[in-house]
Amino acid sequence: MTDRPPIDPDETVDLLQELVRIPSPYFEEREIAAFVHDWLDERGLNPAYHHVSEPEITGYEGDNVLARLEGSDPDAPTLLLDAHVDTVRPVEDWEEDPCSGRIEDGRLYGQGACDMKGGLAAVMVAFEALAERDLAGDVLLAAVVDEEGPYGLGTDRLVRDGYADDCDAAIVTEPGPVLARGEIENPALVLGARGRFLYDVTVRGEAAHGSQPERGVNAVVDAGRVADALAGIDVGSHPKLGEGSVCPLLLEGGSQTLSVPERARLMVDRHVVVGETEADARADAEEAIAALDLDSEVEVGFREAPSPDVRYGPYVTDEDHPLVTALRSATRSVAGVDPAIGYFESVGDFNYLGDRADLPTVILGPDGENVHAAGEFVYTDEVVEVAEVVVAAATDFLG
Ligand SMILES: [Zn+2]
Structure with a gap:
């Protein structure tokens, strides 16, 4: 009935x-x-x-x-x-x-x-x-x-x-x-x-003549290594929500001329489960990047938002x-x-x-x-x- x-x-x-x-x-x-x-x-x-x-x-x-x-x-x-x-x-x-x-x-x-x-x-x-x-x-x-x-x-x-x-x-x-x-x-x-957090990773290397790459620090090469490391982060899991995930979405940067590229940028999607905060997502990324011991300077930043509480927890x-x-x-x-x-x-x-x-x-x-x-x-x-x-x-x- x-x-x-x-x-x-x-x-x-x-x-x-x-x-x-x-x-x-x-x-x-x-x-x-x-x-x-x-x-x-x-x-x-x-x-x-x-x-x-x-x-x-x-x-x-x-x-x-x-x-x-x-x-x-x-x-x-x-x-x-x-x-x-x-x-x-x-x-x-x-x-x-x-x-x-x-x-x-x-x-x-x-x-x-x-x-x-x-x-x-x-x-x-x-x-x-x-x-x-x-x-x-x-x-x-x-x-x-x-x-x-x-x-x-x-x-x-x-x-x-x-x-x-x-x-x-x-x-x-x-x-x-x-x-x-x-x-x-x-x-x-x-x-x-x-939940979902989107963050940017900026990679600053050091320019040199492109015929002598060993004299510079290649931001594009380092950004590739960062993307690979972030994709392999050990994410959290939850009995109902399953696993978190990390997906590098965009990688841009480089040089049009014969120079060792000094800048690159990555945009990364991180899906999280209950118990993981924006601060955790940042700490995970920073830890994975530090472990690479790169010569580039690497910085993690969260996207611009209308206010800090505009986030998908x-x-x-x-x-x-x-x-x-x-x-x-x-x-x-x-x-x-x-x-x-x-x-x-x-x-x-x-x-x-x-x-x-x-x-x-x-x-x-x-x-x-x-x-x-x-x-x-x-x-x-x-x-x-x-x-x-x-x-x-x-x-x-x-x-
Ligand atoms: Zn809808």
Whole structure:
């Protein structure tokens, strides 16, 4: 027996199609934010724009859209529903309009269909359905900008302006199993994610005539040795999140003339698990570099960020948290099965909520394929199912 909350599948899929038809690569979300705002406004759900400004590095100006359902009991918990409205920039390999929203065999195609306009449509219709219920706790819906950009500025601003402070837990409807480690399938709850730090290594050698390399210190040669050493760092592991990882992403430098190159630069990705900090990542890198005993001067630096707390730390949500319990029983009642439990390999806005804001955070979202690639699609029945699970779990969790 299943007990399905009142989500209209046609309305949900129509909404998803409209969202996919609005191009919204990160930093260009004005049109889709207005659409989400007006959709909520037409239903009497009192949306408000929440300005996001980052003048220093990106020059970005945009708006999240927020809406709140006030519960009857100020002591009851508050649940945050967070979904990003932006997508990656459409890739070139699409053989059709990346904003087509074409539906075939239960799949809806488009850039961002799975990541994460499916999840956005699901929380919008779930929020509309929750507005019809008498809940003790509050629901805060946050349709945020710039998740796919370099700093996740929309959710960063949400956290920075204190919106997470009065929340007790968060649901993020990012695509689920497709981005999780291991083989899991929907229905699934993703209860944590690794963290990620990006750092630069600058290598300064000493120039000399290129015909006499022994008279200089070759920064390119040393940078290659550094890349090799960093890739071999002994990283941490965690019972749920698995192993950390190190991946040198970029190596540049050198000389166009016949000179021993005096400068090179490496950019390195480090994924970490719970228990590893930015300071640990730096110490590991510095130790590996020191062990090489190079003649070049080598320095490790972390990338420029809008502020020092803009970082993707790792987190794990307790499997016994009341929201997880509510989501488990909602999944059983809607889908008739227990959800799989998984963890993410990479990072997103959920790290800001789960780590920075210290909110118990659960990811559950409709699955699809080709995320961030040509031919991206989402399964429409999973979009509807996620909306139903969110309504049932929120009703249970908020009392
Ligand atoms: Zn996403």
